[in-house]
Amino acid sequence: MKILGISAHYHDAAAAMVVDGVPVCAVQEERLSRRKNDAAFPMAAIEWCLDHAGIEPDALDAVVFYERPMLKFERILTCALRAFPRSWRMFPKAMKNTLGEKVWVRGIISSHLGVPGRKVLFTEHHQSHAAAAFLTAPTRNAAILTTDGVGEWATLSVGHGQRRADGTSITLLREIRFPHSLGMLYSTFTAYLGFKVNEDEYKVMGLAGYGQPSMIDKVRKVIRRRPDGSFALDLDYFDFHTTAARSYSQRFIDLFGLPRSPYDPIDLTTTEGQRFADIAASVQRVLEDTLVEIARNLQRETGLPDLCVGGGVALNGVANARILAESGFERLFVPPAPGDAGCALGAALYADRIHFGNEDREVPDHPFWGPSVSGTELARVAAEDGQLVDELDEQTLIERTADDLMTGRIVGWMEGALEFGPRALGHRSILAAPHDAAMRDRINREIKYREKFRPFAPVVPIEAADRYFEMPSGGARLARFMSGVFPVRPEWREKLAAITHVDGTARVQALDRDMTPRLYSLLEEYGRRSGIPVLLNTSLNLAGEPIVNRTVEGYSTFLRCGIDVLVGDRTRVHKRGSLLTKRKEEVA
Amino acid sequence: MSPASSRHSPARLDRILTPVHRWIWRDPDRRVQKLLRFSETETDGGRDLLRAAELTSDPLLRRLYLVHATDEQRHGMLFRRRAAAMLSARPPRETVPLAELPPPSGHGLDDLEVDQETDSTMLAFLHVAEKSAASRFTVYRDVLRSDPATQGVFDDILRDEMFHMNYTLTQLVRVSPERHRRRLWKARLTRLWKTYLRLASALAGAIGAVLLTIYYFVVLPPFAWLAKRASTREDGGWTPVSPDRNNSLRRQY
Numbered sequence: 001m002k003i004l005g006i007s008a009h010y011h012d013a014a015a016a017m018v019v020d021g022v023p024v025c026a027v028q029e030e031r032l033s034r035r036k037n038d039a040a041f042p043m044a045a046i047e048w049c050l051d052h053a054g055i056e057p058d059a060l061d062a063v064v065f066y067e068r069p070m071l072k073f074e075r076i077l078t079c080a081l082r083a084f085p086r087s088w089r090m091f092p093k094a095m096k097n098t099l100g101e102k103v104w105v106r107g108i109i110s111s112h113l114g115v116p117g118r119k120v121l122f123t124e125h126h127q128s129h130a131a132a133a134f135l136t137a138p139t140r141n142a143a144i145l146t147t148d149g150v151g152e153w154a155t156l157s158v159g160h161g162q163r164r165a166d167g168t169s170i171t172l173l174r175e176i177r178f179p180h181s182l183g184m185l186y187s188t189f190t191a192y193l194g195f196k197v198n199e200d201e202y203k204v205m206g207l208a209g210y211g212q213p214s215m216i217d218k219v220r221k222v223i224r225r226r227p228d229g230s231f232a233l234d235l236d237y238f239d240f241h242t243t244a245a246r247s248y249s250q251r252f253i254d255l256f257g258l259p260r261s262p263y264d265p266i267d268l269t270t271t272e273g274q275r276f277a278d279i280a281a282s283v284q285r286v287l288e289d290t291l292v293e294i295a296r297n298l299q300r301e302t303g304l305p306d307l308c309v310g311g312g313v314a315l316n317g318v319a320n321a322r323i324l325a326e327s328g329f330e331r332l333f334v335p336p337a338p339g340d341a342g343c344a345l346g347a348a349l350y351a352d353r354i355h356f357g358n359e360d361r362e363v364p365d366h367p368f369w370g371p372s373v374s375g376t377e378l379a380r381v382a383a384e385d386g387q388l389v390d391e392l393d394e395q396t397l398i399e400r401t402a403d404d405l406m407t408g409r410i411v412g413w414m415e416g417a418l419e420f421g422p423r424a425l426g427h428r429s430i431l432a433a434p435h436d437a438a439m440r441d442r443i444n445r446e447i448k449y450r451e452k453f454r455p456f457a458p459v460v461p462i463e464a465a466d467r468y469f470e471m472p473s474g475g476a477r478l479a480r481f482m483s484g485v486f487p488v489r490p491e492w493r494e495k496l497a498a499i500t501h502v503d504g505t506a507r508v509q510a511l512d513r514d515m516t517p518r519l520y521s522l523l524e525e526y527g528r529r530s531g532i533p534v535l536l537n538t539s540l541n542l543a544g545e546p547i548v549n550r551t552v553e554g555y556s557t558f559l560r561c562g563i564d565v566l567v568g569d570r571t572r573v574h575k576r577g578s579l580l581t582k583r584k585e586e587v588a
Numbered sequence: 589m590s591p592a593s594s595r596h597s598p599a600r601l602d603r604i605l606t607p608v609h610r611w612i613w614r615d616p617d618r619r620v621q622k623l624l625r626f627s628e629t630e631t632d633g634g635r636d637l638l639r640a641a642e643l644t645s646d647p648l649l650r651r652l653y654l655v656h657a658t659d660e661q662r663h664g665m666l667f668r669r670r671a672a673a674m675l676s677a678r679p680p681r682e683t684v685p686l687a688e689l690p691p692p693s694g695h696g697l698d699d700l701e702v703d704q705e706t707d708s709t710m711l712a713f714l715h716v717a718e719k720s721a722a723s724r725f726t727v728y729r730d731v732l733r734s735d736p737a738t739q740g741v742f743d744d745i746l747r748d749e750m751f752h753m754n755y756t757l758t759q760l761v762r763v764s765p766e767r768h769r770r771r772l773w774k775a776r777l778t779r780l781w782k783t784y785l786r787l788a789s790a791l792a793g794a795i796g797a798v799l800l801t802i803y804y805f806v807v808l809p810p811f812a813w814l815a816k817r818a819s820t821r822e823d824g825g826w827t828p829v830s831p832d833r834n835n836s837l838r839r840q841y
Contacts (some may be wrong), residue, residue, distance in 0.1 A: 034639050070841035082819050084812030085805075092800035096793070106840065121837035157829070172834075174826040230825040263672035355837045384647035544631070545638075552642045559654060 001358060002055050005348030006109070007066040007128070007340050008041045009102045011198045014341035014420075015045035016369070017053045018348040021361035023136075025052045026369035026420040028341045030546040034553070037199055038546075041101075041108060042344075048371065057113040064351045066343035067125035069105045071152035073098050075178060083242035090243045121355065123347045125151025126311070129338070130170050132346025133310030134161035135353060136363045137333035143302045144170065145295060148311035148339070149183035149198070156182060158298050161308065163360045168353040179241040180232050182287060183313050185223055188238060188247040189283040193276055194260035197247065198312075205316055206454040208284035209503040210268050211277030218255055219286045229297045231290055266451065277453075288319045295327035305330040310346070314338035315422065317485040317507045324474050324484065331474045334483035336367030337421030345369075345420070366515045367425050367481060370418025370549065375569030377551040378414075382566075385559075388574040397570055398518070402525040405433050405535065409564035410443065412540050414554045415518055416569075419547070423482045424539035425509060426459065426516040428547050428554070430563060432498070434458055434536040440498040443536070446562030449543045455501035457482055458508055459537040461523050465510040468492045468534055479510035498536050509537060596746065598730075599723040610731040616678075619738065620671045627667035634660030639702040640710055646763070649707055652755055656714075659748045670741050708764035712771035715756035716779055722749040 005016040008029075016026035027049065029042035050057060076094050080087045101108065106120045123131070129146035140163045147156040159172035178184075186204065187197045195203045222237040235241065237252040253259065260266070260276055267273040295307060307329040314320065314334045324332045335342055352358050375391065382389045392400065404411055411431045419425050430447065432439050434456075444450055458468075465471050465479060470487040478484035485507045488500045499506050513520040527533025540554060541547045542561055548554040551568050558566040558575065566573040602609075613619055634657045641653035700713060729742035760768045 034635065034642075064837070068840050070839075074841065078815055081808060081812040081815035084808060084816070088801060088804055091804045091808075092797040095800050096796055103840075118838075122840050123837060124834055127834060159829070171831070172829045174828050176825070177827055180824060226825045228825050232824045261672070261675060263668065263675055351837060381647075381650070385651065545635075550642070556638060556642050556654060560658060 003348045005344040007344040012341040013042040014344040016345035017049040031549040064347040066128040066347040126157040128343035128346040129310035131350035132342040133308035135349040139306040142306035146310040147313040191247040194262040207280040211281030213281040213285040215282035299328040312339040321484040336481040368417040369420040373414040375571035378568035378571045382573040390572045412563045412566040414568040426519040428540040432536040434499045437497040458499040462510040479508040482509040623671035631664035711760040712775035716775040718752040
């Protein structure tokens with residue numbers, strides 16, 4: 001059975017193909033269109049998936065959209081009515097936006113792909129998250145928690161899933177509904193702190209490390225616990241439900257002070273900078289406490305040892321680590337794409353297992369579902385520019401790269417299929433020695449062009465993770481896709497200064513040899529030279545750009561920043577002077 | 589490159605409109621808004637050029653597009669920094685409401701479908717666009733005599749624009765020696781057509797907004813009253829999910 005899953009129209013559009021119950025490919029539209037967080041109908045991603053799987057559209061058994069557009073429209077219209085007359089500015093925009101395209105999904109899919117309307121199916125948004133989290137995890141019976149900004153109405157759902165020989169089930173027991181939303185709470189603080197909503201939430205998490213949670217009482221005024229273990233936002237502090245222009249109200253500003261201008265840098269040496277860090281720390285703590293409480297209640301209720309977490313909030317590695325440590329669950333599974341992009345895969349798997357009732361199949365436990373790189377293409381374009389190009393055998397490549405890293409070079413690393421999801425997990429990465437804080441500053445300054453307060457992540461062989469990081473039971477699993485933040489052991493912090501955040505933690509990737517054998521070999525080789533098999537691993541992209549996909553995108557990134565060496569498959573390119581430092585007339 | 593090379597004669601229309609531009613740039617709030625929008629446009633232009641560099645099979649064009657893309661991204665940063673400096677120079681309460689400003693880098697109008705263009709059509713489009721921008725920026729620079737810092741930003745950018753204008757024309761003649769003039773005319777007409785489409789689309793959007801606003805105030809009040817009344821009965825907190833709610837995947841609601 002051939003099923004295409006699609007997510008689109010809000011953020012992170014994506015397509016995924018499931019054939020005979022197993023994913024064969026998945027890619028985010030942004031990786032192909034090169035527009036970060038591209039939300040457009042993912043035509044390029046769909047075409048690539050069909051092409052890669054060798055399937056004509058008319059051979060598809062179903063096309064599954066990741067949410068129910070009419071239900072979403074109902075929520076938008078209802079919210080506009082409830083906010084009458086304050087919603088008068090928002091109403092025309094919302095109607096034009098929704099009625100212009102977003103509610104006509106069945107027709108759009110039919111017309112673009114030429115498939116009959118009866119083949120187009122719809123899952124609910126949180127069902128898709130739940131399926132993406134549960135059906136891709138190596139567990140047969142687990143509790144499920146999904147949480148994000150909002151789907152149709154639900155913002156947080158709990159339930160459980162079961163995979164048996166006689167069928168698979170996903171049961172959502174209860175939900176919290178819009179406008180009460182942990183995702184919207186966090187996004188509101190993201191906007192207040194001068195960052196981009198739906199994109200920069202991880203900056204709030206990074207900034208939180210520099211602050212003290214001294215404003216928890218204030219945050220607790222805007223989100224209140226309820227006796228049934230849920231929560232409710234005090235809507236007087238918010239505007240997101242009445243206008244698209246601003247997330248927070250004047251009362252919010254009265255409570256927390258003036259918001260940060262997105263155009264001002266954060267200076268943590270000033271009182272104002274510290275205030276922003278304290279606010280970030282406070283909202284982060286409240287988010288964690290709320291999730292831990294909900295997860296703990298769910299564990300008591302289900303009695304299950306495993307929890308699958310989905311939705312955009314599951315990208316919060318600090319909260320995930322606390323859920324694992326404090327909720328009573330023994331293992332926590334977060335997929336590599338827990339956000340809306342992953343819903344494309346979740347929707348396709350849900351249709352396969354539950355709608356069509358197909359037999360359960362194991363899903364390969366890796367994130368590499370996208371297009372592949374070509375070393376030959378890299379060699380060609382680099383040679384055309386007069387760069388130093390080597391095409392090496394596997395062992396020599398590993399040794400030369402380990403030598404590069406030992407001498408302080410920064411390496412762009414491309415191999416195999418692109419990751420599905422927001423993390424670079426070893427196929428499109430920038431690698432560097434993790435020992436010196438100067439390396440972190442250099443990457444921030446010459447490559448990522450980003451704020452100083454943001455940390456970099458380490459990658460370590462799974463067997464060695466516990467030596468350098470305080471990994472709780474189940475931590476290695478959470479770290480498989482870089483989904484948890486754990487303390488760096490105090491005795492290693494100085495030697496791992498480039499990846500140790502100010503609060504002594506790191507967002508660890510614990511690498512399994514079977515998942516990425518070449519990078520694993522590189523870690524071993526680097527460990528033999530340095531004594532510490534740990535590398536700094538950050539995504540291969542520049543600020544404001546999606547992670548690179550094709551070889552030539554990696555090459556153009558290499559040319560435009562301070563990466564010293566680029567590896568693509570078995571081709572190694574050593575930069576011979578930056579193109580960008582030449583005089584323009586020389587280039588012409 | 590000498591400062592003299594940043595001199596460019598504005599087009600006649602831009603010269604005629606100089607008093608309008610002077611009026612627009614006089615107001616500090618409008619100045620900030622304009623600079624931020626330019627920042628957005630230049631950043632987006634840089635993204636398109638980067639894409640063009642990654643798509644072309646011509647090594648020289650790839651290098652030139654990369655240099656051009658880096659210039660555009662630098663321009664975006666210059667505009668943004670200048671706007672930020674103007675914003676921070678005023679007391680916080682007097683700043684332009686943040687929600688009304690475009691995001692620090694963003695997604696402006698995409699005139700160009702880079703993936704669909706050939707090298708020659710891309711070069712022709714770039715040449716016409718750069719020439720137009722240089723003409724307009726020259727006028728802006730001239731009307732900003734009272735604000736030397738902003739004027740300096742335009743001066744800096746204009747030097748790059750001259751290079752962009754020159755290389756795009758030279759390369760267009762190289763890749764399309766027989767038809768480069770036709771390509772330039774086609775690019776001019778295409779820009780004109782897209783300008784019309786933008787205006788028409790904006791007008792249609794405005795008419796739609798007016799009609800929907802009338803509808804909002806005339807038709808919706810009783811439904812709004814019902815919706816508000818219903819919301820007071822909602823308890824919040826956990827809502828049970830009915831087991832049969834998701835029985836069918838055929839429904840859109």
